[in-house]
Structure formats: structure tokens, C-alpha cells
Amino acid sequence: MLPQQHLIERVGSLCRADERLVAALTYGSFAQGEGDAYSDIEFWLFHGDRAVDPHTWISGVGDVRHVVVNEFGAHVAFFPGPVRGEFHFAPATAIETVRTWPARGADxxxxxxxxxxxxxxxxxxSLPRHTRVPGTAEEIDEVCGRFVNWLLLAHHVSRRGELMRALDALTHAQRHLLWMARLVSGSTRRWLTPSRAAESDLPPFLVAAVHEATATADAASIDRAVAAAWTHGRAWWIQLADRSGRPVPAGLFADIDACVPMTP
Structure with a gap:
């Protein structure tokens, strides 16, 4: 049994024994039946009138090396391994907000x-099993437009010499490029996190194309990555537009073609 599975069982035992808790759920790889030695453990814990101290509660799960609150308010615990555990603590009234999630992601x-x-x-x-994927011409056009938004930002700030900022923008562009690749290939089951299992979900030529849009923090590398991203993203946008019957923004394409070279 993996260390993560032992921790998951321990969390379950603690939840059932803690009368302060009204409900708890797990999500992520193990809930989906895809957990492995590199997977996190992830939970939502809903308490009643008596609040739970997150640090104290998590300390009962196992040998905790450190706990940090991430940008989204979750308590992230590091167990030996290291194993990463994500714990969201919320009042029971927040159970209803679960209905606003885009999908369950698991049974x-x-x-x-x-x-x-x-x-x-x-x-x-009340939730669908999987996230709804953009399907209308307008929704697909929005995904492609957001790709160009980040790509142009990367191109412009790199020209200013802000190479680290360009890398950050390029990462966002690459994420949207992955969404476009998933739409092109029809491999959309893992829509919320398009990079997840991309190497096995997508055809090798699409994976290779996205790899070309990766850069290091030097101007030449960023230029190559931006050019590759536009070359492939441009082609995929045209392909998706042909399918949906919505024309691409020709004027925008011409503007970008004039300032971003395409790869052969």
C-alpha cells in the first residue's frame, strides 16, 4: 500500500471520530482511481458550529513536516516521502457551494x-461527472483569443527586456495552447488541467508542438518559443474555426504575422 493510501485511511478514521465534522470529501487522483507514488492527497472538511483548528487537526494525520496556507486558502501539509496533502476547512454551510463546482471529477x-x-x-x-468543454463557435474562439492575449504579452515584454515576465506570460500561452491541442484532437476528458497526462492523452506530434513553445530566460529562446507557439496556435485556430464555421480574425492574424515570425 502506498504511503498516500495509509494517510487517506487515517484521514477517514479521524473524520468519522470527530463529531465536530458534518461532512468530508476527497478529490484528485486517488478519488479518480489514478493515484500513484507521486500523487497528492486532497480533502475538503466541513465542520459544524464548533470550528476546527486546521494545524491541530492535520497534526493528527501523521508525521507533519510543515504546513503552509496556499494562495487559495487551503492548508498544504508535507508528510514524509515527501507527500503533499491539501486540506480545505470550511463551515457546513459551504457544502451548498459544492453545487457551483464545474464538475465532480470522480464518482x-x-x-x-x-x-x-x-x-x-x-x-x-447535482454535478456532472466531467467538466463541460467549450463547444460553441464563440466558446472555442474565446479559448483561442486568450491564447493570443498571453502570447502577445510574452512577445512585447520580451522585446522590452523583461525576460522573466515573458516566461510567465508564455507559460499561460502554453496552457491555452494545450487546451487548443485538446480541442483539435478531441482529447478533452482532463479539461480543467490540460497539462495533466498530456503526454499520454495527446498524439505525439501535438505534444512535440507544445514542447516547442517552451523557453528559458534568454531572448533567443523566448523568440523561438513565441514563434513556435504562434505557428502551431495559428494553424489550430484556423482548423477549429473551419470546424465551427466561424471565421478567424484576419486583421489580427495579419498584425501578428507582421511582428512574430513563424517557424518553417
């Missing part, structure tokens, strides 16, 4: 750790 039975009232099951069952 309800695999996600529920504790549900004293049945409210968590009802909230999870």
Missing part, C-alpha cells in the same frame, strides 16, 4: 469520506 461514492446529513451527497450528485 460520488469514491469522493465521500463522511456525510452525516446526506447534504454532501446531494450536492455532489
Amino acid at each position: 460520488t461514492d469514491r469522493m465521500i469520506v463522511l456525510d452525516r446529513t446526506g447534504g454532501l451527497r446531494r450536492a455532489l450528485d
Whole structure:
């Protein structure tokens, strides 16, 4: 049994024994049946009127090396291995907000750790199993437009000499390029995190194309990556537009063609 599975079992035992908790769920790789030695463990814990101290609660799970609150308010714990554990603590009234999630990502039975009232099951069952993928011409056009937004930012700030900022923008452009590659190939099951398992989900030629849009923090590397990203992104936008029957913005294409060279 993997260390993560031992930790998951321990969290389940603690949840069932803690009368302060109304409900708890797990999500991510293990809930989806895809967990391995490199996977995180991830939970939402909903408490009643008596609040839970996150640091104290997490310390009961195992040998905690360190805990940090991330940018999204989750408590991230590091266990030996190292194993990363993500814990969201919220009042029971927040169970209803689960209904606003884009999708479950896993079967309800695999996600529920504790549900004293049945409210968590009802909230999870209200969600689709998978995230809705952009399907209309307008939605697909928006994905492509956002790709160009980040790509042009990367190009412009690199010309100013802000190479680290250009790399940051290029990372966002590459994420949108992956979404476009998934739309082109029809491999959209892992839509929310397009980089996840991209090497196995996408055809090798699409993976290679996205790799070409990767750079290091020097001007020549960024120029090559921007050119490659536009070459492939431009072609995929045209392909997707042909499918949807929506014309590409020819004037914008001409403007970008004039300032961003394409790769052969």
C-alpha cells in the first residue's frame, strides 16, 4: 500500500471520530482511481458550529513536516516521502457551494469520506461527472483569443527586456495552447488541467508542438518559443474555426504575422 493510501485511511478514521465534522470529501487522483507514488492527497472538511483548528487537526494525520496556507486558502501539509496533502476547512454551510463546482471529477461514492446529513451527497450528485468543454463557435474562439492575449504579452515584454515576465506570460500561452491541442484532437476528458497526462492523452506530434513553445530566460529562446507557439496556435485556430464555421480574425492574424515570425 502506498504511503498516500495509509494517510487517506487515517484521514477517514479521524473524520468519522470527530463529531465536530458534518461532512468530508476527497478529490484528485486517488478519488479518480489514478493515484500513484507521486500523487497528492486532497480533502475538503466541513465542520459544524464548533470550528476546527486546521494545524491541530492535520497534526493528527501523521508525521507533519510543515504546513503552509496556499494562495487559495487551503492548508498544504508535507508528510514524509515527501507527500503533499491539501486540506480545505470550511463551515457546513459551504457544502451548498459544492453545487457551483464545474464538475465532480470522480464518482460520488469514491469522493465521500463522511456525510452525516446526506447534504454532501446531494450536492455532489447535482454535478456532472466531467467538466463541460467549450463547444460553441464563440466558446472555442474565446479559448483561442486568450491564447493570443498571453502570447502577445510574452512577445512585447520580451522585446522590452523583461525576460522573466515573458516566461510567465508564455507559460499561460502554453496552457491555452494545450487546451487548443485538446480541442483539435478531441482529447478533452482532463479539461480543467490540460497539462495533466498530456503526454499520454495527446498524439505525439501535438505534444512535440507544445514542447516547442517552451523557453528559458534568454531572448533567443523566448523568440523561438513565441514563434513556435504562434505557428502551431495559428494553424489550430484556423482548423477549429473551419470546424465551427466561424471565421478567424484576419486583421489580427495579419498584425501578428507582421511582428512574430513563424517557424518553417
